[in-house]
Amino acid sequence: MQKAIDRFYKVLEFLLIILLSGMAVMVFVNVVMRYAMNSGLTVSDELARYFFVWVTFIGAVVSFREHGHMGVETLVALFGRKGRVICMAVSNVVIIGVSAIFFWGTWKQFPINWSMSAPVTGLSMGFVYGIGFFTGAGCVIIALERLIRLLTGRVTEEELAAFAGENMSLEHLAERS
Amino acid sequence: EFNDRNIRVSNGINADHPVGNGIEAMQKCLDEKSGGKLKLTAFWGGALGGDLQATQALRSGVQEAVVTSSSPLVGIEPALGVFDLPFLFANAEEAYKVLDGKFGEMMNEKLAAVGLVNLAYWENGFRNLSNSVRPVAKWEDFEGLKVRVMQNNIFLDTFQNLGANATPMAFGEVFSALETKTIDAQENPYVTIDTSKFFEVQKYITETNHAYTPFLFLFSKAIFDTYTPEEQAALRECAVVGRDVERQVIAELNKKSLEKIKAAGLEVNVLSPEEQTRIREKSMVVYQKHMDEIGAEIVDAVLAELAEIRK
Amino acid sequence: MTLLVFIASLVGAMAIGVPVAFALMFCGVVLMWFMGMFNSQIIAQNMIIGADTFTLLAIPFFVLAGELMNSGGLSKRIIEFAIACVGHIRGGLGIVAIMAAVIMASISGSAAADTAALAAILIPMMARAGYNVPRSAGLIASGGIIAPVIPPSMAFIVFGVSANVSITQLFMAGIVPGLLMGLSLILTWQFVVRKDNIQPLPKAPMSARLNATGRAAWALGMPVIILGGIKAGVVTPTEAAVIAAFYALFVGMFIYRELKPRDLPRVILQAAKTTAVIMFLVCAALVSAWLITAANIPTEITGYIEPLIDRPKLLMFAIMILVLIVGTALDLTPSILILTPVLMPIIKQAGIDPIYFGVMFVMNCCIGLITPPVGVVLNVVSGVGRVPLGKVTVGILPFLLAQTALLMLLVLFPELITVPAQWLR
Ligand code: NA
Ligand code: NA
Numbered sequence: 015m016q017k018a019i020d021r022f023y024k025v026l027e028f029l030l031i032i033l034l035s036g037m038a039v040m041v042f043v044n045v046v047m048r049y050a051m052n053s054g055l056t057v058s059d060e061l062a063r064y065f066f067v068w069v070t071f072i073g074a075v076v077s078f079r080e081h082g083h084m085g086v087e088t089l090v091a092l093f094g095r096k097g098r099v100i101c102m103a104v105s106n107v108v109i110i111g112v113s114a115i116f117f118w119g120t121w122k123q124f125p126i127n128w129s130m131s132a133p134v135t136g137l138s139m140g141f142v143y144g145i146g147f148f149t150g151a152g153c154v155i156i157a158l159e160r161l162i163r164l165l166t167g168r169v170t171e172e173e174l175a176a177f178a179g180e181n182m183s184l185e186h187l188a189e190r191s
Numbered sequence: 192e193f194n195d196r197n198i199r200v201s202n203g204i205n206a207d208h209p210v211g212n213g214i215e216a217m218q219k220c221l222d223e224k225s226g227g228k229l230k231l232t233a234f235w236g237g238a239l240g241g242d243l244q245a246t247q248a249l250r251s252g253v254q255e256a257v258v259t260s261s262s263p264l265v266g267i268e269p270a271l272g273v274f275d276l277p278f279l280f281a282n283a284e285e286a287y288k289v290l291d292g293k294f295g296e297m298m299n300e301k302l303a304a305v306g307l308v309n310l311a312y313w314e315n316g317f318r319n320l321s322n323s324v325r326p327v328a329k330w331e332d333f334e335g336l337k338v339r340v341m342q343n344n345i346f347l348d349t350f351q352n353l354g355a356n357a358t359p360m361a362f363g364e365v366f367s368a369l370e371t372k373t374i375d376a377q378e379n380p381y382v383t384i385d386t387s388k389f390f391e392v393q394k395y396i397t398e399t400n401h402a403y404t405p406f407l408f409l410f411s412k413a414i415f416d417t418y419t420p421e422e423q424a425a426l427r428e429c430a431v432v433g434r435d436v437e438r439q440v441i442a443e444l445n446k447k448s449l450e451k452i453k454a455a456g457l458e459v460n461v462l463s464p465e466e467q468t469r470i471r472e473k474s475m476v477v478y479q480k481h482m483d484e485i486g487a488e489i490v491d492a493v494l495a496e497l498a499e500i501r502k
Numbered sequence: 503m504t505l506l507v508f509i510a511s512l513v514g515a516m517a518i519g520v521p522v523a524f525a526l527m528f529c530g531v532v533l534m535w536f537m538g539m540f541n542s543q544i545i546a547q548n549m550i551i552g553a554d555t556f557t558l559l560a561i562p563f564f565v566l567a568g569e570l571m572n573s574g575g576l577s578k579r580i581i582e583f584a585i586a587c588v589g590h591i592r593g594g595l596g597i598v599a600i601m602a603a604v605i606m607a608s609i610s611g612s613a614a615a616d617t618a619a620l621a622a623i624l625i626p627m628m629a630r631a632g633y634n635v636p637r638s639a640g641l642i643a644s645g646g647i648i649a650p651v652i653p654p655s656m657a658f659i660v661f662g663v664s665a666n667v668s669i670t671q672l673f674m675a676g677i678v679p680g681l682l683m684g685l686s687l688i689l690t691w692q693f694v695v696r697k698d699n700i701q702p703l704p705k706a707p708m709s710a711r712l713n714a715t716g717r718a719a720w721a722l723g724m725p726v727i728i729l730g731g732i733k734a735g736v737v738t739p740t741e742a743a744v745i746a747a748f749y750a751l752f753v754g755m756f757i758y759r760e761l762k763p764r765d766l767p768r769v770i771l772q773a774a775k776t777t778a779v780i781m782f783l784v785c786a787a788l789v790s791a792w793l794i795t796a797a798n799i800p801t802e803i804t805g806y807i808e809p810l811i812d813r814p815k816l817l818m819f820a821i822m823i824l825v826l827i828v829g830t831a832l833d834l835t836p837s838i839l840i841l842t843p844v845l846m847p848i849i850k851q852a853g854i855d856p857i858y859f860g861v862m863f864v865m866n867c868c869i870g871l872i873t874p875p876v877g878v879v880l881n882v883v884s885g886v887g888r889v890p891l892g893k894v895t896v897g898i899l900p901f902l903l904a905q906t907a908l909l910m911l912l913v914l915f916p917e918l919i920t921v922p923a924q925w926l927r
Contacts, residue, residue: 030774031767034562041559041744045737048358056347056359059556067553069562070785073778074523082779083521084833088875090519101518108520112527112545119546126250126306130266133342139266142554146546153524177519185772187882188614189779199796236666238795244551251543361557363662364738367670371735 026076030069037065060134064142071145075152082186087179095174102177103164109157117150192419193228198255201245206235207386209444210258210406213313213437220429229425231256243267250306252413260315260404262343270301272485273493275345276478278471280403283317283442285500290405294496297489306412310430313406314438316380316445320401321393321457324375328397328460330354330470338376339365348477349401350378353470369393378402382441385448390455397460400467408434504797507536512790512840522836526786533793548792552785556740557663562777563743564654567724567750568610569769569776574754574761576721577619580605583718590705595628596641596691603645604684607652608725609746613834613871614882617646625887632700636889636897641691643883643894644901645684647868650834652680654728654743657834657864660784664791664842667856669739670732675857675923677729679865682908682918690904720753733926780835787839800847811852818854818913821845822866826906829870833878837867858919862912869905872898 040058047055077083090101120143128140163169175181202210214233221229239245242259246267249257265272273279280286289295290312299309320327322336333353340346342359350357358374368374370392377389378401384390408430415423453459462470482490511532515525527545534540552558571577584602588594599620606616620642628638650657653673662669706714728746731737737745754761761769794800810817828837841863849859871879874895884891912918 027771030778031770034566034770034774034777037559038563038566038744038747041563041740042748045741045745049736056342056344059359060342062559063554063556066559066562066781067550069774070553070778070781071550073774074782077775077779077782078521080775082775083523084779084783084836085519085521086516086831086876087519088831089517105515105518105520108515108518108528109524112524112531115531115542115545116527116549119542119544123247123251123543123546126247129305130247131269133266134344134347143546143550146550182881184614184618184882184885185775187878187885188612188618188772189776234795240548240551240792244547247547248543251541251547253541253543253547360738361555363666363668364557364670367668368735368738371670371733373735373738 023076023079026072030073030076033065033069033072037062037069040065056134060132064132064137067142068145071149074149075156077189078153079156080186081173081176082189084189085179087177091178091180093178098174098178099164099169102169102174103161105177106157106161106164110154110161113150113153113157116146117154120144120146120150192421193225193425194419194422196229196418196422198229198231199239200231200233200256200258201237201239201242201248201254202233202235202258203237203242203245203260204235204258204383205386206233208382209437209440210313211235212440213433214258216436217429217433220432221425224425224429225422229422246307246409249409249411250413252411254411255414256310256408256410258313258406258408260406262341262346262404264407265343265345267307268301268305269484270298270486270489272345272481273298273489274404275343275402276481276485276490277345277349277401277474278467279493280317280497281400281467281501283314283403283438285497286403286405287438288500289493289496292496294493297492302407302409303412307407308410308412308415310408310410310427311434313408313434314441315404315406316382316441317398317400318378318380318402318404319384319396320376320378320399321384321389321396322376323369323372323392323394326395326397326458326460327399328462329466330473336376337374338378339368339374340378345477345481346378346402348480349474352474352477365389366392381445381448381452385451390452390457393457395458395460396452397462399462504533504536505799505802508533508790508794508797508799522832522840523783523786526783526790526840530786530789530793533790533797537793537797539796544792545789548789549785552788553781555663557669558659558781558784560654560659560669560740560743561656561780562773563740563747564611564656564659565776565780566770566773567654567743567746568612568615569773570747570750570754570761571606571609571721571724572615572619573765573769574750575758576609576724576750576753577602577606577616578623579714579718579721579758581620581623582714583722585703586706586711586714589703592702593692593695593700594702595624595631595633596638596695597688599624599628599638599642600645600684600687600691603642603648604652604681605722605725607649607680608729609654609721609750611650611653611655611657613647613649613868613879616649617643617879617882618886620646621883621886625883625889631703632698633695634698634897635887636893637694637900638897639883639887639889639894640896640898640901641687642887643872643879643898644687644905646879646883647871647905648680648683650868651676651683651861651865653677653732654739654746655864656780657838657867658860659739660780660835661838661842661860661864663784664787664839665846665856665860667860671857671923672860673729673732673739674926675861675919676864677926678922679861679912679919682912683865683905686904686908687901690900694900720757724749724753783835783839787836787843790840791843794843800844803844804848804851807848811848814852814854815913815916817848817852818859818862818916819910822862822909822913825863825866826869826873829867830873831876832870833876834867834871837870838864855916855920857923858916861919861923862909865912866909869902869909872902872905
C-alpha cells in the first residue's frame with residue numbers, strides 16, 4: 015500500500031516537472047518568436063497559464079503531504095506533546111472542513127465552467143477549474159489519515175515536530191521567503 | 192411589493208467612469224419606485240474580481256449584478272463575439288437602434304439561456320487606436336505596428352489582418368509597455384485613453400471606430416427569478432433610465448477626453464468614409480473566419496438589421 | 503464587528519497551527535457565514551481564478567532562475583568577484599558579503615536562498631579570518647533580505663497583483679532603496695568592527711582580480727539582462743523571468759559546467775514546489791480578499807483612523823509600526839497577502855503613492871524575516887552557518903536597528919524613493 019502511495023506521488027512529481035518545464039519552454043519560445051519573427055503564438059500564453067494553475071494545485075497537495083505550507087508555529091511550539099496533539103487534531107479538522115468546501119464548491123460550479131471555453135484554445139474551462147476536485151479531495155484524504163492516526167495514537171514524533179515547525183529543511187525555509 | 196435587497200454591482204472600471212453616473216441615476220429611480228428598498232452597492236476597479244469572474248459568480252447565484260463589456264464573455268456565450276467584429280457599427284445611432292431593438296432582444300434570450308439577465312445595453316464607446324510611430328489614416332499605415340489587444344481571437348485576427356503585430360497583454364501593464372516602447376500602440380475608447388493616461392506616452396491617435404463593444408448590465412438569473420414581479424420590473428425600467436444618463440455622459444466625456452488628448456499635443460486623424468468602407472470590406476475575411484463560432488444566423492441577423500437601417 | 507470576526511478567525515486558526523493558506527480559507531468561510539451568504543462556490547471560484555493570471559507566471563520563472571543560479575555555480579563566482587574587488591579593505595569580508603548580496607539580489611528574489619548561498623561560503627571564511635561569528639551571521643542574514651527589495655522580486659509581483667499596481671514600476675522603484683539597505687549595512691558593519699583587530703585579506707594582484715571578474719562576467723550579465731530588458735521595455739517582467747531562467751541554465755550548464763543534466767529534475771521540482779506553496783497562498787488570500795471587499799471592511803477601518811487620513815506621514819508611520827509587529831510572527835508572502843487588501847484602499851484614500859507604499863511595505867515585511875520569534879532568514883543562517891539561533895539573534899541587532907532606522911528615514915523623506923523612481927521609470 016505504502017509503495018503504491020509513494021509511486022503515486024512520484025507520478026505527481028514527474029507531472030510537476032513536465033508542467034513547469036512546459037510552461038517555461040512555451041513562454042520562452044513565444045518571446046523569441048515575438049522578437050525574432052515579430053509574431054507570437056497566443057495559444058502558448060493561454061496554455062502556459064493553465065499549466066500554471068495545474069502546477070499550483072497539484073503542487074499544493076504534494077507540499078501539504080510534506081508539511082510544506084507556511085504556518086505560524088510560535089504558539090504551538092510552546093506546548094508539550096499533549097497540547098501539540100490537540101492543536102494538530104483541531105487544525106486537521108479545520109483543513110478537512112475547508113478542503114471539503116473547496117471540493118463541494120468545485121462540484122456546484124462545474125456545469126458553468128464546463129460550458130465555458132477558453133478564449134484562444136477553446137479548451138473547456140472545466141479542465142482548469144476541475145483541478146479543485148483533485149486538490150480538495152487530496153487535502154481531505156491526507157488530513158483525514160493524519161487525524162485518524164492522531165486519534166488512535168499512531169502519529170510519529172517527526173510529524174509532531176514538523177507540525178511545531180521544528181527541524182525545517184533548507185528547502186522548506188526557502189519556500190517561505 | 193418590495194423587499195429589502197442589497198444588490199452588489201461589480202465593475203471592472205473605476206467610479207469616475209460614466210457608468211458611475213448611470214448607477215447613480217438608476218439608484219434614484221429605484222428609490223422612487225421601491226421606497227428605498229432596492230439598494231445598489233457598486234464595487235469599482237475590479238475589487239470583486241475581473242469581469243469574467245464576476246459574471247461566473249452571477250451564473251452560480253453568488254453575486255447579484257455586473258456591468259461588463261461583452262468581449263470577455265464570448266467563452267460563456269459565443270454569440271456575443273458578434274460585437275467584437277471589426278467596423279460593425281458606423282456610428283452610435285446605429286448601435287443604439289440595433290441594441291435597443293429586435294437584435295438586442297435576440298441576444299438577451301441567448302444570455303438568459305446561460306443564466307444571465309441583461310437589464311440593458313449600456314455604453315463603453317467606440318474603440319480607437321493610438322500609437323507612437325506614425326499617423327494612421329489608411330489600411331497600409333497599420334503595417335508592422337505592435338498593438339496591444341485584449342486576449343480575444345477576433346481582435347487578434349482583426350489587427351493581424353490589418354498587417355499589425357497584435358500582442359495580448361494585461362491592461363495593468365499597458366502604460367509601462369507603451370512608455371518603454373515594448374509596444375507601439377493600443378486601442379481603447381477615448382475615455383479610457385484619457386483616464387488611463389495612455390495619451391501621455393503616445394504621439395498619434397486615429398478615430399478608427401473599429402469596434403463598439405457594448406457594456407451589459409447583467410443580473411444573476413438565479414437571484415432575479417426569486418424577486419417579485421414588481422422588483423423585476425423596477426430593475427428593468429431603472430436600468431434603462433441609468434442607460435440613457437450613462438450614454439449622455441459618455442458622449443460629453445468623449446468630446447472632453449478628445450479635447451484633452453488634442454491639448455496634450457497628439458496628432459488626431461480620422462479615417463475618411465471611403466477608407467472606412469475599404470477597411471470594412473477588407474475585414475470581411477475576419478467575419479468569414481469567425482462566422483461559425485459566433486453563429487451564422489446571428490451575423491446574418493445583425494447585418495440584415497444594419498442594412499435595413501442604412502437604407 | 504466584521505473586522506473583529508475577520509481578525510479573530512484568521513489569528514485563531516493560525517495560532518493553533520493551521521497553515522496560513524488553509525487559515526485564510528477558514529476565515530473566508532467564517533466571514534461568509536457571519537454575513538449570511540454562505541456559498542461554497544465563492545471559495546472554489548476565487549481559489550482558482552487567482553492562479554489564472556499571466557503576470558504571476560513570473561514567479562515560477564524567477565524561482566527557477568534563482569535555483570539555477572545557486573546550483574549552477576553563479577553565486578560562487580559572484581562572491582569570488584566581490585572578494586577580488588573589496589576583500590582587501592578593512593572589514594573587507596563584511597563588505598564582500600553585502601556587495602555579493604546586492605548583486606545576487608538583482609538576479610534572484612529569494613531572501614532565504616541568497617542567505618544560504620552567502621552563509622555557506624562566507625561564514626567559514628569570516629570565522630577563519632577572526633571575525634565575530636554571530637555578528638557575521640547577522641550581517642549576512644540582513645544582507646540576504648535585500649533580495650526581495652531589489653528586482654526581480656516575488657514579493658513585488660505578489661503585491662503588484664493584489665494591489666493592482668504596475669510590477670515594472672515597482673521593480674524600478676525598488677532599486678535605490680535596496681542599494682540604501684546595502685549602504686546602511688556597510689556603514690553599520692564598519693562601525694561595529696572598528697575596534698576588532700583583524701588582518702584584511704592580502705590585496706590580490708591585478709591579474710588575479712581581472713581573472714575573477716572575467717569568470718564572474720557571465721553571472722554579472724544576468725542583472726543586466728533582467729533589469730536592462732525590463733527598463734528598455736524590450737520585455738515584460740514575466741518574459742524577463744523566463745529569459746533569466748534559460749540564461750542561468752545555459753551559463754550553469756555550458757559555461758561554468760557545474761549543473762549536470764541529471765540535476766535538472768531536482769532543481770525544477772524544487773522550483774515547482776516553491777511555486778505551489780506561494781501560489782496556493784496567493785489563491786487562498788484571494789478568497790478572503792474577496793470577502794473583505796464584499797464586507798466593506800476597509801471602510802470600517804477608515805472610520806477608525808479618520809484623523810490620520812489627512813496626515814500621510816503619520817499614517818505611514820502607524821502602518822509601518824503595524825507591519826513591523828505583524829512581521830515578527832508572519833512570513834513575507836502571507837504578510838503581503840493578508841494586509842494588502844485591507845491597507846490599499848486606505849493608502850489610496852490618503853493619497854499616498856501606491857508604488858512608494860509598495861516598496862516601503864515590502865521592505866518592512868523583509869525586515870520581518872530577521873525578527874524573532876519567527877524569522878525564516880534567521881533560521882537559514884543559523885542552520886547553514888552552524889551558529890545557534892539565539893546567538894544570531896543577538897549578532898543581528900545592530901543591523902536590524904540600521905534597517906529599521908532606514909525605514910523610518912524613508913517615512914520622513916519619501917522623496918528618497920519617489921524621485922529616483924521617476925528617473926528610472
Ligand atoms: Na531580487
Ligand atoms: Na519575524
